[in-house]
Amino acid sequence: MELKDFLKLASKKERAEVAIACNDSVSYLYQIAGNHRYASPILAFQIERETRRVAKTSNGRLEVVPRATMVRHPEIFLEPGCGSLSRQLNGDVHDDSC
Numbered sequence: 001m002e003l004k005d006f007l008k009l010a011s012k013k014e015r016a017e018v019a020i021a022c023n024d025s026v027s028y029l030y031q032i033a034g035n036h037r038y039a040s041p042i043l044a045f046q047i048e049r050e051t052r053r054v055a056k057t058s059n060g061r062l063e064v065v066p067r068a069t070m071v072r073h074p075e076i077f078l079e080p081g082c083g084s085l086s087r088q089l090n091g092d093v094h095d096d097s098c
Helices: 003-009 012-021 026-033 041-056 085-089
Strands: none
Touching (some): 003 026
């Protein structure tokens, strides 16, 4: 799921939870979602972790936002043996180590 879709489907409280946990604002998350800004690798990891946490409590309404979808150079997240970046972005790789 892309960040823009996550923010669209999330409640106001859920959006705020992700932003606060990442030490950022909901407005900045929208800038990243709209491709007006890119997340730093650290922020991308934090957003992925927090969207995973929020998604677990949403009864399937929300999904995790992959970190590679929010950075300028997603290839930095490629790891040997984890498949192609397009497979990772499409959710075809289900290994938590990737």
